[in-house]
Amino acid sequence: MALLDAVDVTKRFSGITALDAVSMRVDDGESVGLIGPNGAGKTTFFNCLLGLLRPESGSVTFAGRNLTRAPVYRRARAGLGRTFQRMELFAGMTVRDHLLVAERSRLGTGRFWKDVLNLAAPSADERARADATLELLALRDVADAPIEALSLGRGRLVEVGRALMTEPKLLLLDEPSSGLDAAETAALAATLRAVQAERGTAVLLVEHDVEFVRSFSDRLYVLDFGTLIATGPTAEVLGSDEVRRAYLGETV
Amino acid sequence: MTEFFTYVIQGIPYGCVFALVAVGLVLTYKTSGVFNLAFGAQAFVAAAVYYDVHVRHGWSRWPALAFVVLVLSPALGLLLDVAIFRHLRTASPIAKLVASLGLLVAVPQIVSIWLGQSSTFGVVGIWWDDNALYHFGKFVLDGRQMAIIVSTVVAVTLLGFLFRFAPIGLRMRAVVESPRMTELAGVDSDRVSAFSWMLSSLFAGLAGVLLAPLYASLASQNFSTLLIAAIAAAAFARLTSIPLALVGGLLLGITQALLSGYLPPASVIAQNLKPSLPFAALFLLLLFWPGLRSAVQNKDPLSGVDPPPSPPVAESRGEFLTKTTRVFGTVVVAGALLWLLTSATSYWIGIATTAVVLSVIFLSITVITGMAGQVSLCQATFAGVGAFSTAQIVKVFGLSVLPTLLIGAFVAAAVGALLAVPMLRLGGIFLSLGTLAFAVMFDTLLAPLGWVSGGAHPVRVPRPIGFVDDRSFLILCVVILVIASIFVIFIRRGTTGRFLHALRGSETASRSIGINPTRVRILAFAVSAGLAGLGGGLLAVQKNIATKEDFGYFLSLFFVVLVVTLMPSTVEGAINAGVGFALVPEVLKLVGVSVSWEFVLFGLGAITYARHPEGVLEFQKRKSLAAIEKRLPARWRGPGVDPTVLPAGSAD
């Protein structure tokens, strides 16, 4: 039984078909890449998986549950975590608070009466978990800095950390290296590999940097104009002619 | 059948005025993204100036009309665009709405101050003879109605020609259809937006001049209410289609006439239903008109071209400011309390009590606007719900006052939560408009009823036993304010507050980590309504009476404008606003100017919300203290936050 099983997901935006019956499976702990030229529908696919967009047809089954109609927050609590291509951070919040908020929302247990009695401060346990994630992502030194003070690369790490705090079974990463230079990208890739080694989280990675994809993903899906045009082991797919034409020919 | 058509004909003139206003609203919304609440104020300005030049200065009709509608009104529109809204182009829709709200509060007061209070009766229309009767078969229209119908037909026809044939009209139509596209195609959007502001302001002016003679005297409230009514027609047009705005306006006018014709005139409900129809229509349209919601959700695919709205200013203060404020605040509050409890006269104790009670109400705005980032325009209504429930429960069930205040707060909280459920699906400015519709609906439909406000005989409420005299009641209010403030601070620190902070930062990301935005926001609405209800109840107890005049919709607008000008995001801000509300009129009296200046002051202040979402006062404080701090020896300085610099946004 696959962890994620998306079947025939179709999404249209007035006129254009952004996704045309796209199916995808990801197994527990697996590391899968999703590549394709700009506008292929990768971000749209993520949005459909998480419920930020409602597809016209198709189904999403995750961890044995049919989530096709579930609201976003339920999918998140079921174990889908994600980062955003265009960063979505909480202005005016410190790095640590980003993680603590995610920790609190993970189970949906923040009760209002605890707020009223001033009992809602982060517990020692919650703080410890946040610290562990900060450590893992090498964000200790900026833990109490407001998010505005961070560089782009570290901002992306905060997004990863925030997603990790919800203990996802599957992490959706949307172009984590965009806007980073080569050194930063390499560091990010190393960190992500470390995360995966430590937590065993399955990862679905959207990425333009071919080296990053090659080193990170065992298996690839290739999306072009909303249709899957190839899938298979990474080396095989990157070697195929069709993929080179549709994708690599444009960007490399 | 004749009866039916008689009613239809009677509805048409009102329908025309609604249509004129709705067309203007759609024009500015589409070309500059501003939902212009100040439209009613612009109509009032035109009506007032027409009255002044024509009646008081004896200009003859046509020059007066031409001056007001063709010169003054467009000039006013241009001024608003150039001085204010052009600079807000990248601001959030909410910030633009707040700016126009500030104008709606300030501008009519400026006009009233200029006109003087006394001589605003005897308004005349633009027709040769307002009272002449014209017979069309079985139907009769008077001069005022003829003027409205003829002018509307002329104005709309000219607008049609403009859009079809004139180059600027064509460009404007292109902008209305896709603002970003046209910008990319190289159309000068400044010129188009200036022109559309002038044009829409012309429509406002025309509507104002036509409407004025239908009322006995020139009162700005009539024009504001008209504006809110016409929003229904604009909503019917999904804020996009000018022809639909015309149809919507006419439908609204006709339905209103039919309703008042056919409903039994004796029933209280019928009497209240007629004036509240446009607001009920607006409320229902906002909730159920399918195209409207999709018009909001389907963003322009090219909207990515716009720079994102600037992020809110860092919410934390520098350490130095925090400490200074704390010391200063403690000294002032302690001093004031000491004076009030020992030697102050009962006049000043009354003013202090008002300040404290209003602070409780303003805490509700801290929660909904400062913490949840929503602009609610019905906080005075929630206060009213609290006040009426408290008063009625004490009167009917004979409960003692203190626990009943709490019950009143819970009733208001329940109403807030119920209202939030459908409203939150809308979000953004539509949520604000929906709460405004609710407020006016409450004023016209429910507040006059006997079981709500006592009708013609407002309900009396006693002071709680032991707190009857003014001084001890003030102490009670202070205690309640302190408890309410601590309540708000705890919620801000708690899960709810932190989730709201996350939602303000990014709703998408908040949902993706498992936050249920609806639940959190309903909670925020309920808490906010509850606080307003508590404050409203206290206000009634302070005055010994709960009257609907204390909770009218206009007060809701003023409350928002006041708090937003001072400091919307903190408990301290709510208290500042309470003190400001009570004290500014006293200061103005002392200086010897009209108390109306209060509205002008804070109304204009609210325009700065887009630049200073933390409040102008707070901004000035941070700026001047930063300047002082620079001169201090190093060991006294905080970590040095420059308050005037916006933090860098999260770039792509």
Ligand SMILES: Nc1ncnc2c1ncn2[C@@H]1O[C@H](COP(=O)(O)OP(=O)(O)O)[C@@H](O)[C@H]1O
């Ligand atoms: N909210 C939207 N409204 C209209 N069209 C959209 C929207 N989001 C994406 N699209 C369109 O869908 C297509 C796929 O976009 P996207 O998923 O962002 O591609 P990718 O992430 O692969 O670069 C593009 O043609 C884009 O213009």
Ligand SMILES: [Mg+2]
């Ligand atoms: Mg993308």
